[in-house]
Amino acid sequence: MKKKVALTGDRPSGKLHLGHYIGSLVNRLRLQETYDQYVMIADLQALTDNFEHPEKIRENVFEVAKDYLAVGIDPQKSTLLIQSQIPELAELTFFYLNLVTVARLERNPTVKAEIKQKGYTDTLPAGFFCYPISQAADITAFKAEVVPVGEDQIPMIEQTNEIVGKFNRIYHTDCLVEAEALLSHTPRLVGIDGKNKASKSLGNTIFLSDDAQEIKRKVFMMYTDPNHVKVSDPGQVEGNVVFEYLDAFHANKEEVEDLKERYRKGGLGDTTIKGLLNTTLQALLEPIRARRQALCEDEVREILWQGTQRARLVAQKTLSEVRTAIGIDYFLGRF
Numbered sequence: 001m002k003k004k005v006a007l008t009g010d011r012p013s014g015k016l017h018l019g020h021y022i023g024s025l026v027n028r029l030r031l032q033e034t035y036d037q038y039v040m041i042a043d044l045q046a047l048t049d050n051f052e053h054p055e056k057i058r059e060n061v062f063e064v065a066k067d068y069l070a071v072g073i074d075p076q077k078s079t080l081l082i083q084s085q086i087p088e089l090a091e092l093t094f095f096y097l098n099l100v101t102v103a104r105l106e107r108n109p110t111v112k113a114e115i116k117q118k119g120y121t122d123t124l125p126a127g128f129f130c131y132p133i134s135q136a137a138d139i140t141a142f143k144a145e146v147v148p149v150g151e152d153q154i155p156m157i158e159q160t161n162e163i164v165g166k167f168n169r170i171y172h173t174d175c176l177v178e179a180e181a182l183l184s185h186t187p188r189l190v191g192i193d194g195k196n197k198a199s200k201s202l203g204n205t206i207f208l209s210d211d212a213q214e215i216k217r218k219v220f221m222m223y224t225d226p227n228h229v230k231v232s233d234p235g236q237v238e239g240n241v242v243f244e245y246l247d248a249f250h251a252n253k254e255e256v257e258d259l260k261e262r263y264r265k266g267g268l269g270d271t272t273i274k275g276l277l278n279t280t281l282q283a284l285l286e287p288i289r290a291r292r293q294a295l296c297e298d299e300v301r302e303i304l305w306q307g308t309q310r311a312r313l314v315a316q317k318t319l320s321e322v323r324t325a326i327g328i329d330y331f332l333g334r335f
């Protein structure tokens with residue numbers, strides 16, 4: 001029986017962090033067991049807001065690939081690929097651009113928030129503005145049915161499905177397939193500052209590759225309850241980053257609930273809960289870091305090359321169906 005397809009990816013504008021891990025990597029590890037899963041390093045998308053620093057993206061393509069392999073994305077089970085090496089994705093994007101209005105792009109809440117965060121005014125690059133359309137090309141090229149991502153990506157999948165519906169209707173075809181987001185139990189991880197979601201650009205996150213000392217430093221910097229001054233003071237659990245991370249990463253839920261109760265009552269110090277979180281995160285990240293260090297660049301490049309070649313064949317097939325549906329297959333079979 002043909003396996004269902006999952007497609008997912010990340011922008012290589014930095015190394016992957018705990019937000020990626022809990023938001024989508026855990027699901028990807030699970031999906032690769034039963035799905036035909038494609039994991040894309042979205043370097044073209046990363047370039048849309050980093051086009052002046054291509055060297056940064058180039059470097060992070062390999063860092064992200066290492067992160068994937070280190071957490072256990074298995075090249076025997078998942079196909080790892082580099083977006084920019086599949087020109088069919090750019091061509092699909094070109095067809096889809098016609099099916100999306102500028103007004104619709106302006107309403108995409110994730111893009112809207114990013115435009116604000118980056119301070120774009122009339123400096124907004126058209127490529128960045130249109131990246132949801134290129135993402136629709138990524139998803140549909142592989143006929144993905146499931147997309148394991150964080151919740152900020154839901155608007156992208158909605159837009160993709162609108163494009164799928166419109167394309168199939170206008171060109172009287174069923175060659176494009178609708179996709180569904182798969183969220184994790186913690187679809188959004190708060191940053192160590194407690195203010196924003198964990199993100200590299202805000203500098204409030206723990207990277208999968210951070211060393212033991214750095215992890216500890218960040219844990220002990222975490223925002224807790226500013227009114228919990230003395231150990232004996234009653235403390236607040238809501239909005240307390242340490243408890244949010246314990247909820248996300250500590251295996252023993254009962255123990256966490258018990259600690260919350262004691263913290264609320266008073267008598268439990270921040271040092272104790274931070275100590276426990278530190279132990280939890282060290283245990284999670286130590287083996288990942290060790291696997292990462294054992295990888296060599298040539299090995300990683302070869303895995304990406306094999307995966308990208310395999311993925312390109314799939315994208316080529318979809319593209320030829322798309323061209324036929326539009327009726328621009330003038331030299332069919334001769335190219």
Ligand code: TRP
Binds near residue numbers: 147
């Ligand atoms: N937009 C995603 C991010 O911000 C990356 C991405 C590109 C992606 N193409 C994708 C995610 C396709 C899922 C499916 O990291």
